[in-house]
Amino acid sequence: MNRPLGFDAQGLELPRPDADAIEHSARLVTAIVARIEESGGMIGFDEYMHMALYEPGLGYYSGSSIKFGAHGDFVTAPEISPLFGASLARQATALIAQGCGSRILEFGAGSGRLCGHILTALPELERYLILDLSGELKQRQQHYLRNCLSPEQFARIEWLSGLPAGFDGIVVANEVLDAMPVHLLSKQDSWLELGVGYDGQRFGWQTFAPGARVLDAIRGIESRLGQFPRDYRCEVNLNYAPWFQALAQSCERAAVIVIDYGYEQEEYYHPERRLGTLDCYYQHRSHGDPLVYPGLQDITASIDFDACADAAVASGFDILGLVSQRQFLLANGLLELAQQQSRDGNIHEQLALSQQVKTLTMPDEMGSRFKVLALKKNLELEMPAMRRGGDIG
Numbered sequence: 576m577n578r579p580l581g582f583d584a585q586g587l588e589l590p591r592p593d594a595d596a597i598e599h600s601a602r603l604v605t606a607i608v609a610r611i612e613e614s615g616g617m618i619g620f621d622e623y624m625h626m627a628l629y630e631p632g633l634g635y636y637s638g639s640s641i642k643f644g645a646h647g648d649f650v651t652a653p654e655i656s657p658l659f660g661a662s663l664a665r666q667a668t669a670l671i672a673q674g675c676g677s678r679i680l681e682f683g684a685g686s687g688r689l690c691g692h693i694l695t696a697l698p699e700l701e702r703y704l705i706l707d708l709s710g711e712l713k714q715r716q717q718h719y720l721r722n723c724l725s726p727e728q729f730a731r732i733e734w735l736s737g738l739p740a741g742f743d744g745i746v747v748a749n750e751v752l753d754a755m756p757v758h759l760l761s762k763q764d765s766w767l768e769l770g771v772g773y774d775g776q777r778f779g780w781q782t783f784a785p786g787a788r789v790l791d792a793i794r795g796i797e798s799r800l801g802q803f804p805r806d807y808r809c810e811v812n813l814n815y816a817p818w819f820q821a822l823a824q825s826c827e828r829a830a831v832i833v834i835d836y837g838y839e840q841e842e843y844y845h846p847e848r849r850l851g852t853l854d855c856y857y858q859h860r861s862h863g864d865p866l867v868y869p870g871l872q873d874i875t876a877s878i879d880f881d882a883c884a885d886a887a888v889a890s891g892f893d894i895l896g897l898v899s900q901r902q903f904l905l906a907n908g909l910l911e912l913a914q915q916q917s918r919d920g921n922i923h924e925q926l927a928l929s930q931q932v933k934t935l936t937m938p939d940e941m942g943s944r945f946k947v948l949a950l951k952k953n954l955e956l957e958m959p960a961m962r963r964g965g966d967i968g
């Protein structure tokens with residue numbers, strides 16, 4: 576393989592991948608370069624991000640690397656503690672008691688841990704459906720869940736290849752929307768979109784005039800918030816609308832719980848956030864260059880919760896609320912659940928539980944940057960956890 580690799584991650588001080596990983600990345604580079612050549616020398620960043628994460632067999636999520644947990648690149652709430660899933664199970668119990676179907680549909684189930692924790696805490700749940708873009712993750716989820724659940728519990732899980740029809744139940748998406756490709760924009764005299772080219776050595780940035788949908792989206796935001804300064808870089812995510820439309824079509828009656836890191840629009844597009852929110856993760860190091868280590872690092876952007884809520888409402892959902900993860904988990908009994916588990920544990924387990932509670936809820940950890948957006952369709956539901964207690968931020 577003689578393709579240059581994008582491993583001269585100058586100034587980033589990233590650990591060097593092993594030879595197999597470099598070989599794997601080189602195959603993805605070849606595929607992206609072919610796409611760039613086909614497109615006349617450049618592709619939009621959204622297409623680059625899509626290939627880097629989801630190119631079959633080669634993208635970050637479709638490839639075989641370990642992504643989650645201490646040996647991977649980043650840690651999500653279900654990897655931190657089973658208390659996260661146990662709190663969600665409590666919320667699910669309350670929703671089912673109000674008439675929601677006894678089913679969960681989880682998008683992007685990662686390692687499968689959240690599913691395992693919820694089914695353990697809620698053994699009477701009738702069905703647990705998983706829909707993941709990554710076939711490789713599906714195999715890992717099956718392996719993990721077969722080993723950690725009883726055969727009866729395991730038999731309740733079904734892996735889907737597309738959205739179900741007439742779904743009646745609870746939809747959960749933890750850190751899924753942040754993994755959707757975004758368009759990158761830069762404001763100069765006018766708005767420019769960032770694309771990716773290849774100079775025979777490495778990927779590099781190019782600019783082009785944004786298409787109508789991207790321009791409409793950013794102008795809509797500017798008309799609400801005021802003009803952005805020059806040299807301002809940001810993202811727009813055009814995937815919310817089609818995602819919520821498809822979900823609304825699939826749901827007969829549902830409660831939807833979206834958990835992710837992000838901001839309301841005023842904070843997301845704050846004039847001082849001049850470089851946007853794009854973030855890359857490789858072996859627990861976070862940096863801002865998505866063009867290095869293609870296929871080996873995660874690429875994410877924070878969620879614009881106002882755009883999400885607008886897309887959800889336009890698709891036919893009602894908003895139940897937007898609160899911090901801290902408020903949502905505490906209102907769903909996180910501390911009580913931790914105390915219950917603590918009673919049976921030794922001192923080391925008690926300390927570990929207390930650390931897990933801190934990581935999930937402290938404002939300088941996951942407590943306030945992570946938020947919960949809850950929606951409903953065709954149901955009368957009360958969700959006291961979603962009543963705003965003024966701790967968003």
Ligand SMILES: C[S@@+](CC[C@H](N)C(=O)[O-])C[C@H]1O[C@@H](n2cnc3c(N)ncnc32)[C@H](O)[C@@H]1O
Nearest residue numbers: 636651683684685706707708709749750751754
């Ligand atoms: C950052 S990981 C989060 C995994 C897991 N939810 C967790 O919290 O550990 C993102 C996951 O979302 C999946 N994903 C991204 N877009 C998706 C979509 N449109 N439908 C289903 N899964 C999706 C990816 O394949 C990946 O499993």
